[in-house]
Amino acid sequence: MKQPKVHKIYNPEAECMDRETRRSLQNKRLQETVKLEYERVPLYRARMDARGVKPEDIKTVDDLYKLPFMEKTDLRDEFPFGLLAAPKRDIIRIQGSSGTTGKPIVSGYTQNDVDVWTEMVARAITAAGGGPDDIVQVCYGYGLFTGGLGAHQGADRVGAMVVPMSSGNTQRQIMMMTELGSTMLCCTPSYATYLGETVNDMGLKDKLKLKSGCFGAEPWTEEMRQKLESLLDIDACDIYGLTEIGGPGVAFECLEKHGMHVNEDHVLAEIIDPVTEKPLPYGTPGELVFTTLTKTGMPMLRYRTHDICTLTDEPCACGRTTIRMSRITGRTDDMLIIRGVNVFPSQIEACLVDLEGVAPFYMLIVDRINSTDKLEVQVEMTEEMFSDKIGEIEALRSKIADRIKSVVGISAKVQLVPPKSLPRSEGKAKRIIDNRNLH
Amino acid sequence: MYISQISVYLENEKGSLSRLTSLLGSHQMDILAMTIADTAAFGIARFIIREESIDPCLAILQQAGYSARKNKVTCVRVENEPGGLNRVLEILDRAGVSIEYLYSFNYTSAGNALLILRLSDREAGVAALQKAKVTVVSKEEIGAL
Numbered sequence: 127m128k129q130p131k132v133h134k135i136y137n138p139e140a141e142c143m144d145r146e147t148r149r150s151l152q153n154k155r156l157q158e159t160v161k162l163e164y165e166r167v168p169l170y171r172a173r174m175d176a177r178g179v180k181p182e183d184i185k186t187v188d189d190l191y192k193l194p195f196m197e198k199t200d201l202r203d204e205f206p207f208g209l210l211a212a213p214k215r216d217i218i219r220i221q222g223s224s225g226t227t228g229k230p231i232v233s234g235y236t237q238n239d240v241d242v243w244t245e246m247v248a249r250a251i252t253a254a255g256g257g258p259d260d261i262v263q264v265c266y267g268y269g270l271f272t273g274g275l276g277a278h279q280g281a282d283r284v285g286a287m288v289v290p291m292s293s294g295n296t297q298r299q300i301m302m303m304t305e306l307g308s309t310m311l312c313c314t315p316s317y318a319t320y321l322g323e324t325v326n327d328m329g330l331k332d333k334l335k336l337k338s339g340c341f342g343a344e345p346w347t348e349e350m351r352q353k354l355e356s357l358l359d360i361d362a363c364d365i366y367g368l369t370e371i372g373g374p375g376v377a378f379e380c381l382e383k384h385g386m387h388v389n390e391d392h393v394l395a396e397i398i399d400p401v402t403e404k405p406l407p408y409g410t411p412g413e414l415v416f417t418t419l420t421k422t423g424m425p426m427l428r429y430r431t432h433d434i435c436t437l438t439d440e441p442c443a444c445g446r447t448t449i450r451m452s453r454i455t456g457r458t459d460d461m462l463i464i465r466g467v468n469v470f471p472s473q474i475e476a477c478l479v480d481l482e483g484v485a486p487f488y489m490l491i492v493d494r495i496n497s498t499d500k501l502e503v504q505v506e507m508t509e510e511m512f513s514d515k516i517g518e519i520e521a522l523r524s525k526i527a528d529r530i531k532s533v534v535g536i537s538a539k540v541q542l543v544p545p546k547s548l549p550r551s552e553g554k555a556k557r558i559i560d561n562r563n564l565h
Numbered sequence: 566m567y568i569s570q571i572s573v574y575l576e577n578e579k580g581s582l583s584r585l586t587s588l589l590g591s592h593q594m595d596i597l598a599m600t601i602a603d604t605a606a607f608g609i610a611r612f613i614i615r616e617e618s619i620d621p622c623l624a625i626l627q628q629a630g631y632s633a634r635k636n637k638v639t640c641v642r643v644e645n646e647p648g649g650l651n652r653v654l655e656i657l658d659r660a661g662v663s664i665e666y667l668y669s670f671n672y673t674s675a676g677n678a679l680l681i682l683r684l685s686d687r688e689a690g691v692a693a694l695q696k697a698k699v700t701v702v703s704k705e706e707i708g709a710l
């Protein structure tokens with residue numbers, strides 16, 4: 127059952143710190159991290175030298191742009207210990223992700239890093255309503271993947287009763303959930319949805335004591351949240367993180383559920399244009415870049431996530447003073463540049479959800495005609511969108527075009543095509559046909 | 566009182582209508598009336614079949630990948646003489662009911678034309694027509710054609 131919306135804050139001093147005080151803390155921590163990285167990590171030192179940047183040049187957060195970026199490939203190339211800034215004997219934990227091909231990537235944690243990570247997850251669990259009275263069922267996988275252990279440590283830190291189920295075995299998950307009376311769930315949103323559907327099919331919803339959950343490790347949508355919340359009658363909060371930056375908890379939602387609070391005393395978040403690499407203002411979608419401020423095992427400076435989102439510094443009703451990041455709406459790999467504007471398929475998708483209650487299948491076709499880029503959006507007509515009146519179909523078409531114009535900022539030709547007429551590809555849907563021959 | 570109509574979304578390309586009619590023909594769907602509306606970008610086929618065939622027909626269309634819908638439309642019998650249609654339009658106009666579109670049956674009934682009307686407010690329109698003694702045709706009567 128959902129809880130009353132009472133904002134609980136794990137570390138009010140850090141989370142509600144006034145912004146100026148936090149900024150000077152960040153400046154100090156950034157200087158220390160840059161110095162550490164320059165002294166201990168040959169790859170990064172060489173990169174700074176190549177740019178002619180010295181640690182002394184970085185005095186405040188405003189100097190961040192001077193620093194070179196780090197990439198996932200750096201972790202592969204320097205695998206396993208090349209990026210360590212601490213002696214190996216101080217590393218007490220390895221976490222990582224397998225990646226789909228070749229070498230995995232790993233990150234080394236000092237005791238300090240595990241503590242910071244644990245604190246970040248504790249903040250997330252508290253923000254979702256968790257505390258010593260809660261029974262937290264963790265059904266993320268335990269292992270190299272940071273989900274299981276991260277949630278476990280955080281729940282442990284807030285003093286909750288932790289049920290370390292790990293992933294899979296749905297029947298057993300539900301049995302434990304009902305028998306123990308678990309009040310919180312930590313897992314991926316898709317697995318939570320599956321659990322919810324199964325619980326409903328088994329007619330056991332009444333037996334649940336769940337009130338909320340922290341769901342992450344994969345991108346999800348507002349529609350998925352609505353569904354999940356009604357399936358389990360809970361508050362479903364988003365949590366974001368990545369192994370390279372410390373794991374889940376880097377950012378998390380409070381019960382306001384409108385954007386994830388970034389743990390700004392431990393990480394700096396920036397949004398950049400993925401092509402020009404220039405920083406972008408709050409509110410503009412672009413690539414999320416993180417700098418760690420307190421990690422000592424494997425600090426990261428300007429680490430490019432290739433995730434697309436926006437940041438905002440609008441105040442939040444919960445009282446936290448940290449900036450918030452939006453949901454991840456896409457990956458930079460999918461980005462198109464049309465008439466000089468960065469266009470993400472996810473933005474188009476956002477214009478299409480909610481059309482008569484359905485999210486239709488779509489495809490983007492880009493052409494260059496008379497040296498002008500043209501974007502055509504083909505949308506499959508669904509039963510719900512169809513009408514026997516021409517006027518209504520035309521109105522729907524212009525509604526889609528207007529939304530695209532206002533969200534993406536460019537005009538697109540919208541075509542409504544019959545159902546199932548667009549090509550489906552195996553696996554990751556291929557949504558873009560670029561006929562411009564730009565290479 | 567109403568009769569059921571099926572409407573289907575068509576791409577504006579050569580042969581799309583004949584593909585539809587041959588699909589319906591191959592399933593022995595007897596089309597009693599049909600009209601096509603089109604724009605530069607797409608078309609809508611609207612047609613009437615007997616009530617008992619409506620749901621099977623929708624299933625066939627969906628199976629074949631069409632966007633199709635069932636709508637309730639109004640059918641009236643109009644005397645085949647000058648002014649017959651005009652009288653119907655006047656009644657609706659006075660009742661404040663507008664016509665979204667209109668077409669007619671391939672069949673006549675006792676020498677009279679059968680018209681299909683999509684009204685802005687079906688119930689108000691039917692009430693006005695019946696009050697003015699215009700024959701509104703039921704789906705059972707269509708089934709007997």
Ligand SMILES: [Zn+2]
Binds near residue numbers: 380381444
């Ligand atoms: Zn908040």
